[in-house]
Amino acid sequence: MGIVKDLLKGLAVTGRTMIGTITGRELVTRPYPHVKREKPQRFHGRHVLNRYPDGMEKCIGCELCAGACPAECIYVRGKENDIDNPVSPGERFGYVYEINMLRCIFCGLCVEACPTEAITMTHLFEMSTTNREDGIYTKDELLMSPDGKVPHMFPDDPLADLGELDTADGWVRATAPGGRAAYQGVRMWAGTPGVGDWSPEPSQEERDRRSGDG
Amino acid sequence: MTGVEWLALGIKVLGAFGLLLLATLLNVWVERKVLADMQNRLGPMRAGPFGVLQTVADGLKLFFKESIMPRKAEVGMYLLAPFLAVVPAFLIFVNIPWGGSFHIGETEVVLQGADLDIGLLFILAMSSIAVYAVVLAGWSSGSKYPLLGGVRATAQAISYEAAIGLSLVSVVLFTATQGDGGTLSLYEIVQRQSGTWADVHPIVGWVPRWNIIPQIAAFVIFLTAAVAETNRAPFDLVEAEQELVGGFHTEYSGMRFAMFFLAEYVNIFSMSALTATLFLGGWLGPTWEGTLPAFISGALPTVWFLIKTYAIFFIFIWIRATLPRLRYDQLMSLGWKRLIPGALGWLVLSGLVLAFRQFGAPWG
Structure with missing residues (x-):
C-alpha cells in the first residue's frame, strides 16, 4: 500500500x-506589463544624473565613474565652468556624459566611485530599444530636469511606470547621513536632494520583521 | 418522421456535438489554468477575460499554419489518421446521456445522441479504434520518433483495454442485479442508479445509489486505465516530449495536428463523462420539480452531469500535475500485474457476493 x-x-x-x-x-x-513586482529598495536600475536643490548639476566631470566602470561603458568629458554662469558648483562640469546601456552590467561601481553622488541608479529596468544607437544614453536623457523629474525614454507608453525613475537606488540611502546609526529612523538624505526627499529608512529590527524587503 | 421528431433529433445532435466542442474549447483552458494553479503560475491571461479565448486563438493559428508532410510518409494512412482519431472520440460521446428527458408535445426527447442497447460495448469498440489512429499516425509518418510512439501505443492500449473491459464487467454484473435483467444501455444503467441505499440500512438512507459505492475497486481500476487509454500523464509514453519529441504526432502540423489535439481532449471529456455515467449516477440529482420553474428543473440534470464530469476531469488534471511519467516496464507491470489481476479478482468477488445475495449460500 x-x-x-x-x-x-x-x-x-x-x-x-x-x-x-x-x-x-x-x-x-x-501578469507582468500590467502588474509589476515590488522591487527591492536597492535595485540596480537605469542611471540618473542628479542636481542640487538650486538647480546646479552635481557632476563635476572628474571621470572617476568612467575609471571605475568594469564594462567601460561610460564616456565623460569635463569642461571648465563659465565663472559668470556656472553649471556645477565646482571648477568643472560634465560636458559630455554618455552611458552605453548595451554594455552596462548594472554593477553600481560608478555610483560608488562618484565623489558628489551625481550619478545614482533608479528602479527603471525596461530599456529595450529597436536599434543600437538608442542603447547609448546621452546627457540629455540621463540628467534630471531642475524640477526633479528624469527624462523617460518612452513617456507616452501606456505601460510606462514613471514612478520608477523617482525611486533612488540603495547607494544613495546607504551613504546618506541617515545611513549612520545616529540618524537611523530619523531622517534620510537630509537637505541634499537625490531625486527627491526621502522618508526615513526603517530600522534594522523593523526590516527583519517585514519579510520580503530588499 | 414527423416535424417534432426531426426537431428532437436536431436538439440531440446539435446538443451533443455543440456541447462537446464547446466543452473541449473550455477544457483546454481549464486544464492550463488548473495546471498553472498547481505550479504557482497564472496561466493564460491575455486572450479574453482570464485568457478564456486562448484556445480559440490557438485554434485559429493552427488553421492558418501549413500542414507539412514528410517525404517518406505513407500518404493514405498519414492523411487518414487524424480523422480516425477524431471520429471515434465523438462517437463515444454520442452514447452518453447528458441530461434527463422532456416532452415536446407528445414526443419524449431524451438528451442522448443515441440510446444503443449495446452502448457500453460500442464505447469499448470505439475507444479501441481510436488507438488505431495513434498507431497508424506513428507508422505512416516515416520517421523514427512517431514510430516509437506508435509501437508504445499498441502495447499500452492492449494492456489497459483489458483492464477497462474487466472492470466494466463487474459494473454490468452489479447493474444486472439492480433491475430487470442485465443491460448495456447507458441510459438504463443511469436509471438503475436512482434512489438511495435506504433499503440496505436506514443509516445510509441519504447516500445516493451510485455504482461507485459497491464498485469502488472497479472505479479505481477503470479510472487508472482510462487515464492510460487517453494517453494522459503519467501514462503519456506515446507522446513523451522528453524522449520522442512529440511521439506519434511529431510529423503532424497545422490542422492535422489540431485534429489529434481535439481528439485527445474530446477523449478525456468522453472518458470523464463515461466515468460519471457508470459510477456517479450520470445526470441523476435533485431537480426539485414543482418548486422550481420547469425550465430550470429541466436543465438541472445536465448541470449535475457536467458537475460530475468535471469532477472526474479535474482528477485527470490533478494526476497529470502530480505524477511523473512511468517508465515503460513500470507501465507494463502496473497494467498486467496489478490492474488486470485486480479487476479479475474484483469481478470474482463481486460475482460471488451478488450470487449469495440472490440465490443464498449453496450450503444453506
Missing part, C-alpha cells in the same frame, strides 16, 4: 499548492 500512500501524499502537495495559488498566498508570477 506504499504506492497509494505516496500517491495521496503527492496529490496533497499539488492540491495545497493550488489552493495557495488561488488564494494568492503562493502565487509567484505576475
Whole structure:
C-alpha cells in the first residue's frame, strides 16, 4: 500500500499548492506589463544624473565613474565652468556624459566611485530599444530636469511606470547621513536632494520583521 | 418522421456535438489554468477575460499554419489518421446521456445522441479504434520518433483495454442485479442508479445509489486505465516530449495536428463523462420539480452531469500535475500485474457476493 500512500501524499502537495495559488498566498508570477513586482529598495536600475536643490548639476566631470566602470561603458568629458554662469558648483562640469546601456552590467561601481553622488541608479529596468544607437544614453536623457523629474525614454507608453525613475537606488540611502546609526529612523538624505526627499529608512529590527524587503 | 421528431433529433445532435466542442474549447483552458494553479503560475491571461479565448486563438493559428508532410510518409494512412482519431472520440460521446428527458408535445426527447442497447460495448469498440489512429499516425509518418510512439501505443492500449473491459464487467454484473435483467444501455444503467441505499440500512438512507459505492475497486481500476487509454500523464509514453519529441504526432502540423489535439481532449471529456455515467449516477440529482420553474428543473440534470464530469476531469488534471511519467516496464507491470489481476479478482468477488445475495449460500 506504499504506492497509494505516496500517491495521496503527492496529490496533497499539488492540491495545497493550488489552493495557495488561488488564494494568492503562493502565487509567484505576475501578469507582468500590467502588474509589476515590488522591487527591492536597492535595485540596480537605469542611471540618473542628479542636481542640487538650486538647480546646479552635481557632476563635476572628474571621470572617476568612467575609471571605475568594469564594462567601460561610460564616456565623460569635463569642461571648465563659465565663472559668470556656472553649471556645477565646482571648477568643472560634465560636458559630455554618455552611458552605453548595451554594455552596462548594472554593477553600481560608478555610483560608488562618484565623489558628489551625481550619478545614482533608479528602479527603471525596461530599456529595450529597436536599434543600437538608442542603447547609448546621452546627457540629455540621463540628467534630471531642475524640477526633479528624469527624462523617460518612452513617456507616452501606456505601460510606462514613471514612478520608477523617482525611486533612488540603495547607494544613495546607504551613504546618506541617515545611513549612520545616529540618524537611523530619523531622517534620510537630509537637505541634499537625490531625486527627491526621502522618508526615513526603517530600522534594522523593523526590516527583519517585514519579510520580503530588499 | 414527423416535424417534432426531426426537431428532437436536431436538439440531440446539435446538443451533443455543440456541447462537446464547446466543452473541449473550455477544457483546454481549464486544464492550463488548473495546471498553472498547481505550479504557482497564472496561466493564460491575455486572450479574453482570464485568457478564456486562448484556445480559440490557438485554434485559429493552427488553421492558418501549413500542414507539412514528410517525404517518406505513407500518404493514405498519414492523411487518414487524424480523422480516425477524431471520429471515434465523438462517437463515444454520442452514447452518453447528458441530461434527463422532456416532452415536446407528445414526443419524449431524451438528451442522448443515441440510446444503443449495446452502448457500453460500442464505447469499448470505439475507444479501441481510436488507438488505431495513434498507431497508424506513428507508422505512416516515416520517421523514427512517431514510430516509437506508435509501437508504445499498441502495447499500452492492449494492456489497459483489458483492464477497462474487466472492470466494466463487474459494473454490468452489479447493474444486472439492480433491475430487470442485465443491460448495456447507458441510459438504463443511469436509471438503475436512482434512489438511495435506504433499503440496505436506514443509516445510509441519504447516500445516493451510485455504482461507485459497491464498485469502488472497479472505479479505481477503470479510472487508472482510462487515464492510460487517453494517453494522459503519467501514462503519456506515446507522446513523451522528453524522449520522442512529440511521439506519434511529431510529423503532424497545422490542422492535422489540431485534429489529434481535439481528439485527445474530446477523449478525456468522453472518458470523464463515461466515468460519471457508470459510477456517479450520470445526470441523476435533485431537480426539485414543482418548486422550481420547469425550465430550470429541466436543465438541472445536465448541470449535475457536467458537475460530475468535471469532477472526474479535474482528477485527470490533478494526476497529470502530480505524477511523473512511468517508465515503460513500470507501465507494463502496473497494467498486467496489478490492474488486470485486480479487476479479475474484483469481478470474482463481486460475482460471488451478488450470487449469495440472490440465490443464498449453496450450503444453506
